[in-house]
Amino acid sequence: MSDAFVKLSGLTLGYGRTVAVPALDLSIREGELIALLGPSGCGKTTTMRAIAGLLDPSDGTIEIDGRDVTRVPANKRGIGLVFQSYALFPHLSAHENVAFGLRLQKLPAEEIRARTEEGLATVGLTGFGKRKPAEMSGGQQQRVALARSLVMRPKVLLLDEPLSNLDARLRLEMRTELQRVQKETGITMVFVTHDQAEALALADRIVLMREGRIEQLGTPADLYARPETAFAAEFMGFENIFRTEGAAVVSDKGRLPLAAVPQSPILAWRPDAVTVGEGPHEGRVAAASFAGAHREYVIDSALGPVKADAAIELPEVPLGGTIRFDLPLATARGLAA
Amino acid sequence: MRHLATWAILGLTLTFLIGPFLIIILAGASDTEYLAFPPQGLTLGWYFKVFTVESFRASFVLSMALAVFGTLAALLLGVPAAYALNRYDLPGAETLRTVVAAPIIVPGIIVGLALLRYMVVPTGVTVTAALFMAHTALVLPYAVRVVSSSMNNLRADMEEAAVLLGCTRLQAFLKVVLPNIRGGVLAAFILGFVTSFNQVPVSLFLSGPGVRTLPIDMLAYMEITFDPSVAALSALLAFMSLAIVFAAERLLGFSRYV
Amino acid sequence: MFRNTREGLALALPAAIFSTLLFLVPVGILLSEAFRGSAGGWSVQGYIDFFSEPLNRTVFLRTLKLGLLVAGTAAVIGYAAAFCIVNLGPKTRGKVFGMVVLPLMISPVARTYAWIVILGRTGIVNEAITGLGLSDTPLRLLFTETAVFLGLLQLFLPLMIISLVSAMENIPRDVIPAARVLGASWIEVFFKVILPLTKEGLVIGGTLVFTGALTAYITPAILGGSKVLMLETLLYQRVNVSNDFVSASVIAMILIVMSFSANLLLKRIATARS
Numbered sequence: 001m002s003d004a005f006v007k008l009s010g011l012t013l014g015y016g017r018t019v020a021v022p023a024l025d026l027s028i029r030e031g032e033l034i035a036l037l038g039p040s041g042c043g044k045t046t047t048m049r050a051i052a053g054l055l056d057p058s059d060g061t062i063e064i065d066g067r068d069v070t071r072v073p074a075n076k077r078g079i080g081l082v083f084q085s086y087a088l089f090p091h092l093s094a095h096e097n098v099a100f101g102l103r104l105q106k107l108p109a110e111e112i113r114a115r116t117e118e119g120l121a122t123v124g125l126t127g128f129g130k131r132k133p134a135e136m137s138g139g140q141q142q143r144v145a146l147a148r149s150l151v152m153r154p155k156v157l158l159l160d161e162p163l164s165n166l167d168a169r170l171r172l173e174m175r176t177e178l179q180r181v182q183k184e185t186g187i188t189m190v191f192v193t194h195d196q197a198e199a200l201a202l203a204d205r206i207v208l209m210r211e212g213r214i215e216q217l218g219t220p221a222d223l224y225a226r227p228e229t230a231f232a233a234e235f236m237g238f239e240n241i242f243r244t245e246g247a248a249v250v251s252d253k254g255r256l257p258l259a260a261v262p263q264s265p266i267l268a269w270r271p272d273a274v275t276v277g278e279g280p281h282e283g284r285v286a287a288a289s290f291a292g293a294h295r296e297y298v299i300d301s302a303l304g305p306v307k308a309d310a311a312i313e314l315p316e317v318p319l320g321g322t323i324r325f326d327l328p329l330a331t332a333r334g335l336a337a
Numbered sequence: 338m339r340h341l342a343t344w345a346i347l348g349l350t351l352t353f354l355i356g357p358f359l360i361i362i363l364a365g366a367s368d369t370e371y372l373a374f375p376p377q378g379l380t381l382g383w384y385f386k387v388f389t390v391e392s393f394r395a396s397f398v399l400s401m402a403l404a405v406f407g408t409l410a411a412l413l414l415g416v417p418a419a420y421a422l423n424r425y426d427l428p429g430a431e432t433l434r435t436v437v438a439a440p441i442i443v444p445g446i447i448v449g450l451a452l453l454r455y456m457v458v459p460t461g462v463t464v465t466a467a468l469f470m471a472h473t474a475l476v477l478p479y480a481v482r483v484v485s486s487s488m489n490n491l492r493a494d495m496e497e498a499a500v501l502l503g504c505t506r507l508q509a510f511l512k513v514v515l516p517n518i519r520g521g522v523l524a525a526f527i528l529g530f531v532t533s534f535n536q537v538p539v540s541l542f543l544s545g546p547g548v549r550t551l552p553i554d555m556l557a558y559m560e561i562t563f564d565p566s567v568a569a570l571s572a573l574l575a576f577m578s579l580a581i582v583f584a585a586e587r588l589l590g591f592s593r594y595v
Numbered sequence: 596m597f598r599n600t601r602e603g604l605a606l607a608l609p610a611a612i613f614s615t616l617l618f619l620v621p622v623g624i625l626l627s628e629a630f631r632g633s634a635g636g637w638s639v640q641g642y643i644d645f646f647s648e649p650l651n652r653t654v655f656l657r658t659l660k661l662g663l664l665v666a667g668t669a670a671v672i673g674y675a676a677a678f679c680i681v682n683l684g685p686k687t688r689g690k691v692f693g694m695v696v697l698p699l700m701i702s703p704v705a706r707t708y709a710w711i712v713i714l715g716r717t718g719i720v721n722e723a724i725t726g727l728g729l730s731d732t733p734l735r736l737l738f739t740e741t742a743v744f745l746g747l748l749q750l751f752l753p754l755m756i757i758s759l760v761s762a763m764e765n766i767p768r769d770v771i772p773a774a775r776v777l778g779a780s781w782i783e784v785f786f787k788v789i790l791p792l793t794k795e796g797l798v799i800g801g802t803l804v805f806t807g808a809l810t811a812y813i814t815p816a817i818l819g820g821s822k823v824l825m826l827e828t829l830l831y832q833r834v835n836v837s838n839d840f841v842s843a844s845v846i847a848m849i850l851i852v853m854s855f856s857a858n859l860l861l862k863r864i865a866t867a868r869s
Contacts, residue, residue, distance in 0.1 A: 425603025
């Protein structure tokens with residue numbers, strides 16, 4: 001297995017003032033499921049389109065399986081892409097959609113039929129071949145789009161926001177489906193998403209992007225537990241992020257003392273890392289909501305709002321009521337400036 | 338009460354719009370030598386006579402040829418233009434759009450005269466060729482507009498998908514775009530055909546010995562004779578247009594595109 | 596994939612060049628003709644000469660008058676008809692709308708010719724008049740402004756109705772009942788609700804009808820003849836009878852300017868009200 005099955009070196013996308021991605025370096029391993037994660041405008045989709053060959057880089061190279069494909073046109077690159085809109089051909093049936101690329105390769109009719117059937121079976125759509133896209137649900141359409149790319153046996157399969165157009169139930173189903181297909185085919189997959197939960201659940205590694213650069217790259221466990229920057233921490237659900245000054249955390253609103261002088265210039269706590277019901281600090285409950293296993297509070301404190309999850313066993317504090325809390329150093333994640 | 342008023346208004350309006358057309362059908366069947374309504378007696382004689390008038394036959398063929406080939410030429414120019422204006426972010430796209438749509442804005446009679454005076458006369462282009470080009474230009478705006486609107490609903494990523502599956506750009510257009518805008522192209526063809534076939538002002542000055550479009554020929558005929566044959570011919574032409582439009586509506590829901 | 600500007604231009608330019616060479620350039624030369632003085636150089640003498648002739652002034656004013664009259668009448672009938680159409684059930688509505696659109700597909704020569712049958716010496720109206728003994732001799736109804744007016748109205752009314760129907764379809768469903776409930780009379784409903792919400796359709800329809808009436812040739816030629824000349828028929832006469840291309844150029848300019856200013860003016864009115 002190659003460590004750099006897909007290799008982007010100094011990849012620059014866009015020109016002049018509108019550079020979307022400046023000099024990106026990224027290596028993707030063979031058989032890996034990688035997520036390009038970030039808010040809209042971070043360059044993740046642009047990067048994906050460049051890998052597919054739909055966008056010419058202004059500088060840098062793209063290598064796939066040891067071959068420089070930077071100047072290879074999209075139709076000769078052998079890369080699959082499942083579009084966010086699925087981009088099925090509305091005038092063709094599911095079967096014809098899946099067979100489309102195989103027919104272009106002028107393969108024997110029998111092989112085309114067999115591979116198309118197999119492709120539809122892989123995504124669980126045996127028997128749906130005759131349907132037109134308009135006669136299928138969104139989830140089924142996406143499976144056709146997936147099969148259409150898979151039957152081409154691409155070296156890399158790209159997926160643009162694969163779960164964003166599906167409702168919650170289908171989303172879970174498709175997530176397992178994608179993982180299963182990936183394990184079965186061993187194909188290298190790169191998918192683009194703005195949803196960190198999706199990336200965490202699905203990916204082997206996550207590339208967190210910000211303004212065209214890689215903010216952090218790592219396994220889901222890495223990113224979840226050890227974000228390195230405030231941006232990454234915020235994206236990973238650290239809702240309380242404060243600067244430190246001596247033995248205190250500060251915000252525009254004010255400051256709160258800490259137990260000791262921390263080593264990091266920025267500290268971050270998830271809501272469940274904030275101690276509620278006891279502690280040296282006091283605040284008023286600005287908002288409270290019941291979330292099953294815990295209660296979510298927004299505490300108006302000297303620092304401004306602090307988000308905290310309280311165990312359900314603790315007595316409920318009404319809106320406007322006074323609540324004690326602590327920002328323990330032990331549960332804080334230290335971040336670089 | 339509301340109902341009565343509604344139908345009174347619609348009845349009057351529709352009578353005004355369609356009544357005259359019904360009158361011609363009957364007037365063309367009058368057995369008098371002159372135009373009369375209501376006809377004293379009925380005959381289909383005039384309906385048959387129009388097929389024997391030599392000049393009508395010649396001008397019908399010319400009008401048909403202009404409408405078919407002029408519209409085809411307009412589509413050949415217009416479909417790529419509509420495609421480019423839809424897909425690409427072109428500099429001066431607004432200007433391009435205006436230029437292509439210009440023939441619809443300028444009165445036809447002016448166009449005909451201008452072409453006669455500054456193209457036919459100085460360059461020696463034949464009147465038929467000038468007519469052909471004028472009709473092409475006339476239909477071009479419709480071709481661009483109708484095809485554009487049917488391409489609007491077609492997402493660009495479908496073509497990208499086709500390319501990633503191995504199509505060249507041209508193949509992607511032929512295999513993915515064209516089948517999906519077929520209805521629009523056909524609608525543009527029919528609209529163009531009808532517009533060109535019925536067109537008078539553009540062709541007014543562009544006529545020469547033996548070269549006359551059918552509507553112009555009818556105008557000329559009307560000035561000499563006053564028999565019901567022009568009424569009969571008008572009715573026949575109207576039926577032809579209606580048949581085409583009905584067939585189109587049945588086949589592809591034509592009215593969606595107009 | 597669609598960023599290659601050169602590719603896009605290669606596809607769009609043939610149509611644009613064709614349109615420029617066959618349309619803009621010849622028409623441009625024609626328009627410039629009236630500005631070329633007899634001694635060379637530029638002049639507006641052509642325009643002065645044109646407007647100093649009483650016949651030309653009459654024809655110009657008549658064309659303007661008929662255009663406005665046809666557009667105005669079409670707007671009144673159009674609102675009534677469009678309001679009825681949008682309130683029909685979906686099935687009948689499609690049929691009635693189809694019947695409004697159909698005439699547009701029929702040759703204008705055929706449609707105009709019908710008026711000869713109706714208004715001619717032996718036509719339906721005269722037969723009725725003499726039959727009822729209202730007059731001994733047939734009236735001259737053809738070659739009058741009324742005949743031209745009727746012909747033009749019949750020709751272009753569908754355009755107004757279509758524009759207004761599509762404008763009215765976009766009026767939010769419950770707005771009119773809401774206005775009624777709030778105490779507006781039907782006249783107030785029309786002027787305060789329907790008219791402001793459909794003015795764009797009125798602008799489009801009005802421009803189409805007015806411009807259509809200005810630039811129609813067949814109708815004034817058949818129904819007006821040389822007795823009721825309009826600008827288009829006058830242009831034809833000037834060229835064919837007297838070879839007067841300067842007048843033709845002036846008329847062409849007037850027609851274009853009138854069409855454009857009608858459009859601009861209506862747009863201005865539409866935006867000023869809101």
